Amino acid sequence: LEAAPGSLPNGGYSYRNWRVEDGLPDSRVQAISQTVDGYLWIGTAGGLVRFDGLNFVVFDRSNTREFADDSVLSLLSVGNGDLWIGTEGGGLIRYSHKIFALYSSQQGLTNLFVRAIYQDRSGTLWAGTDRGVFQKQGERFVRVDGTASAPNVSAAEIRQDSAGQLWVYGNGIYRVEGGVLARQNSGLTRGVTAIQEQADGSIWLATAIGVLELRDGRLKPIVSSAAEPVRLLRDDLGNIWIGATNGLFLARGGHVVPFEESEPMPNNSVSALYQDQIGRAHV
Numbered sequence: 001l002e003a004a005p006g007s008l009p010n011g012g013y014s015y016r017n018w019r020v021e022d023g024l025p026d027s028r029v030q031a032i033s034q035t036v037d038g039y040l041w042i043g044t045a046g047g048l049v050r051f052d053g054l055n056f057v058v059f060d061r062s063n064t065r066e067f068a069d070d071s072v073l074s075l076l077s078v079g080n081g082d083l084w085i086g087t088e089g090g091g092l093i094r095y096s097h098k099i100f101a102l103y104s105s106q107q108g109l110t111n112l113f114v115r116a117i118y119q120d121r122s123g124t125l126w127a128g129t130d131r132g133v134f135q136k137q138g139e140r141f142v143r144v145d146g147t148a149s150a151p152n153v154s155a156a157e158i159r160q161d162s163a164g165q166l167w168v169y170g171n172g173i174y175r176v177e178g179g180v181l182a183r184q185n186s187g188l189t190r191g192v193t194a195i196q197e198q199a200d201g202s203i204w205l206a207t208a209i210g211v212l213e214l215r216d217g218r219l220k221p222i223v224s225s226a227a228e229p230v231r232l233l234r235d236d237l238g239n240i241w242i243g244a245t246n247g248l249f250l251a252r253g254g255h256v257v258p259f260e261e262s263e264p265m266p267n268n269s270v271s272a273l274y275q276d277q278i279g280r281a282h283v
Contacts, residue, residue: 013048023056024049025070032274032282033075035083040276041070048085059100062114066093066100067113076117086114092127092141108141109134118158120166128155133168133181138181150174150181157195161203169195169205173214186213187219196240204240206232211242233273243270248283 020027026046033041042049047060047070060070069090074082086091091104091112104112109129116128127135133155134141145153155170166176169192174181194206203214204222206229213222240251240276241259248259248266274282 009098018056020211023058025060026057029122030071030073031075031122032057032084032272032277033077033083035077036079036081038277040282041075041083043075043085043272045071045088045092048072064100066102068102068104070146073227074114074117076119078119078125080258084117086117086127087112089113092117102142103128103139107139108143110201116155116158116168116170118160120160121164126166128153128157128158128168128170130154131198133158133174135179140231144176145174147179147180147182149183154191156191156193159195161197162201180214181244184217186214186217192255194232196234199238205230206230206242233275235275241273241283243273243283245269 014023014081018024022196024042024044026044028201029042031043033134035041036256040051047058047067049078050057056089059067061067062089065211067087067090067188069087071088072085074086078084083095085095087093091102091109091113094103095100103109109127109177111129111131113130115129115130118126118253120126127134127136127141131152131154132143132233133145133153135144145151145202153168153170153172154173155168156168157169159169160166160240168174168181171191173184174188175205190207190209192207196204198204208228211222211232212219229242230245233241237254242249242251243257249256249261270283271280272283276282
C-alpha cells in the first residue's frame with residue numbers, strides 16, 4: 001500500500017495497492033527502504049524487490065547466489081548509495097554498485113537472522129540479530145552483547161538518540177556503554193518490535209501490550225486501541241502511523257483512528273512502514 005497526502009475522506013490520504021499479481025514475489029512485506037538513486041526496495045518473505053514506480057525486479061536464491069534465504073527482514077539505505085539487507089537465516093548482504101556481497105559466519109556473525117540494521121552518526125554499521133548485536137569493524141562484525149547484564153540480546157531496533165547515545169531495543173532496552181551493551185531497568189515486561197523518537201525527546205515503543213512511552217527512564221501506556229502494534233512511523237506532518245496485527249492506525253492530535261480505505265488491504269496485518277523521499281508512506 002502506498003499512501004500520499006491528498007484530500008480524500010479517509011483522513012487526507014490517497015493510496016494505491018500493489019499485489020502479487022502486479023509482480024511482488026510474496027504478499028508479506030517485511031521491510032521497505034529507498035536508495036539515493038530513487039529506487040524503492042521491498043523486502044518480502046519471498047525475496048528482495050527493486051521498484052522504479054512501474055516495474056518490479058526480484059532478487060532471490062534463483063538468480064542471486066548471495067541469497068541463502070529468500071526472506072528479507074530488514075533494509076537500510078546509507079548515504080554512499082549502498083543498501084544493506086538483513087535476511088531470515090541467510091545473514092547480511094550489501095548491495096553496492098550493482099554487486100551483492102554476503103556477510104555471514106565467516107565475517108563474525110554468529111546468528112544469521114538479521115532483524116535490525118543501523119548506521120550511527122560516525123558511520124559505524126550495527127546489526128541486530130535473534131541472538132546477538134554486532135558492530136562492523138573493517139570487514140568483520142564484532143559482537144557487543146554477551147555481558148553479564150546483556151547475555152543474549154534479541155534485537156528488533158537499533159537507534160541513536162538526539163544526545164548521541166546508542167540504544168538497542170528488543171527483549172529489553174539496552175545502551176551501548178564502553179563498546180558493550182548494558183541493560184536498562186525500564187520495567188519492560190514484553191519485547192519491543194519498533195520504536196519512534198518524538199519531537200520532545202520521548203520514545204514510543206511498539207510492544208505486544210500496546211504502544212508505550214518511555215520518558216526519563218519511565219514507561220507509561222500511550223495507545224491501547226491498536227491490538228499488538230508491530231511498526232511505528234512518524235511522517236513529515238508529525239502524524240504517527242501505527243502498524244498492528246489488526247490494521248493500520250493514525251495517531252494525531254491525541255487521538256488514534258483507523259486508516260479507512262474504500263478497498264481493504266490484501267493483508268490486515270501490517271509488517272512494514274516507510275516514508276519515501278517525496279513524503280509518501282508505504283505499508
